[in-house]
Amino acid sequence: MAVVAGLLTATLALSACGGGADTSSENSTAATADKPLRSDDAAAIQALFTQATLADVNIGTVDKSIQDAFAVAAAQLPADKQKLALECWEKNTCTVPGGGDVIVGIADGFAGNTWRQYSKMEAILQALAYPNIGKIMYVDAKSNLATMQSNVRSLVAQGAKVIVSYNDFGDAMKPTYAAAQRSGAKVALYTTPVGSATKQDVAAQVLPDNCQLGKDQADATAAAIGGSGQVAYFNGTPGNPAGVIWNKCATDQFKAKYPGITVARSLDTNWTPDGYYKAASAVIASGAPVKAILTDYAEPMVQVFKAYQQAGVKPPAFITSTCNNGLNKAWSQAQGTPEAFDLYYTNGTNWTARVALTAAMEDLAGAELPEKIVFPQPFVKASATSWVQDRGEDYVESTLIPADLLNQMN
Structure with a gap:
């Protein structure tokens, strides 16, 4: 792989793929009543990052x-905690034996894909490293704003002091999050923002620079197709805040640096496989000579590839945030055939749920946090090592979930 662009200056690691995280460390500090289990091994921490x-x-x-x-x-979490993590993940609510009085709520706007399920497990694993956390609850709004608002209020009513949330609804959630904080909970968001929120509304927002991400995605597109051609945007839920930002900034980047590249279509998919298949079918049926599809979720892009296969049309370049082993497999197997296509992607970002959990716990303990905690998300070009052949198609190569736990989730 080669890094195309990123939020920070970076070069790609020699081996970006793996069979699940090995989070063990010989140098670790045991958890105390108010501090989590953590590693003191700088090399191990850097390798995991x-x-x-x-x-x-x-x-x-x-x-x-x-x-x-x-x-x-x-x-490394002890075996009993890893076993409990699987129970929490499967049952959505669990009590931590010997845990403290902090209740954690995980409020998801939508749980219906692999990315959300990986992120859920990342948050659970991080929470189980904190001895003062005694209960974990997970709620799914099923893409409904009113349900999301009700779920957050319910978590507060049940005593949640930390709420980790993926926000699909933009500023519409600000009053509910702010009310939760006034009730004493600490709210931390990962990946999707409440753009107008202050720290009184949301304790921490763990985000990419979505505008820079859009610019980098435009740069990756230009690297794939050259300086001219039509492209399409495949978004998730209509009006989701992250999509609005990266769409605009990618378009602005095209106009500023690559005026020969124009946006022919912008379609919503609800981040479902069927939604992506229908969007691809619409692009194919339109006859527009689309040379690249830009999106922010890799997994269902396999359905886009299948739509092009079935139509007998050569696929365009795929430029996607996040990563997915099934898509990497499709790319790898297509190389050297008439169906070959270019693929650029980023890390999966599921691990940002862990950062949100830690940030909320730090805020609860009185730490001063910035309003936005920005994480790096460089684009890389697919290579011969991208497809991890001993893992399933829903595997996300940047996950920190231990391999044996992943095996039990799949």
């Missing part, structure tokens, strides 16, 4: 909460 970002980004250059989160993630 390299795995997470798919690039040699120096962890010393990112926000302290990210550094702290990876020190926690690099310490």
